[in-house]
Amino acid sequence: MRRNQRIHQILSAIVAHGSLEVPELAERFGVSHATIRRDLEVLEQQRLVSRTRGGATTHAAFNDMPLSYKTTQDLVEKRRIAHAARRHLAGARVIGMTGGTTVTEFAHLLLESDGLTVVTNALNVALHLLDNPRLRVFTAGGEVRSSSQETVGHSAEEFLAEYNVDVAFVGVDGVDASAGCTNYDPVGARVNAALLQRARKTIVLADATKIGRVALAQVCPMTSVDLLITDGRAPEAQIEQIRERDCEVSLV
Numbered sequence: 001m002r003r004n005q006r007i008h009q010i011l012s013a014i015v016a017h018g019s020l021e022v023p024e025l026a027e028r029f030g031v032s033h034a035t036i037r038r039d040l041e042v043l044e045q046q047r048l049v050s051r052t053r054g055g056a057t058t059h060a061a062f063n064d065m066p067l068s069y070k071t072t073q074d075l076v077e078k079r080r081i082a083h084a085a086r087r088h089l090a091g092a093r094v095i096g097m098t099g100g101t102t103v104t105e106f107a108h109l110l111l112e113s114d115g116l117t118v119v120t121n122a123l124n125v126a127l128h129l130l131d132n133p134r135l136r137v138f139t140a141g142g143e144v145r146s147s148s149q150e151t152v153g154h155s156a157e158e159f160l161a162e163y164n165v166d167v168a169f170v171g172v173d174g175v176d177a178s179a180g181c182t183n184y185d186p187v188g189a190r191v192n193a194a195l196l197q198r199a200r201k202t203i204v205l206a207d208a209t210k211i212g213r214v215a216l217a218q219v220c221p222m223t224s225v226d227l228l229i230t231d232g233r234a235p236e237a238q239i240e241q242i243r244e245r246d247c248e249v250s251l252v
Helices: 003-017 022-029 033-045 075-086 101-112 123-129 154-160 186-197 236-243
Strands: 019-021 049-051 055-058 094-097 117-120 136-139 143-145 150-152 165-171 174-176 180-183 199-205 217-220 227-230 248-251
Touching (some): 101 199, 165 186
Antiparallel strands (some): 143 150, 180 217
8 A cells, every 4th residue: 555545544544533543544554553653643743633652533624625635546436426426417407516536426427517607615626627618617705725625615505505406416424314414624514505505406425434424514414415426335224224314315
């Protein structure tokens, strides 16, 4: 495993567990304690983790993993989810899109679409879609989160509240039957919630690593989601509990 890939996975593991010890990380990744300490030093310099005497925990200022860390993770599954999501464009004239790596994979597929209007707060998504002149793209202003390349804040919420959306395609950091859909960033969660409130149908795109995870701030309860598209690695018990919340689940 290359060092960059290992560092990305170390960060993901620490985020998922809250904190981890050096010996556990060394065993998990098959490297020495000294190598793990050097990797943690890199993450600490980026203000993503705080090192402890025996390991590391998420940094106090942490609110989301940088997009560069998430882009290559579970890419095969994210692309399958994106292709499944494309089948739900039928009849839609206006779609909403948040940020996130799985939604970004879905955006790549829209370069083949015609006649759609896209409303988004994700700058990377908006810029990518400009390559298709047959699409109309509206993007929200506001403070830009470098971690997700999404605009957030009151102005972004007000912007999204002005549009009626047929289908909203939403990326989140966690999906849990009880906690609902959640994000690490509370301000970003409110913007995503504003988009959902204007949508006739809400589709959440989340790979299996997000299922059962609970992040800091709720975007919406599961009862507000019409369809969850995830991959077959998702825990069966969680999927059944989500379905009991009247949310359809598609496994790809």
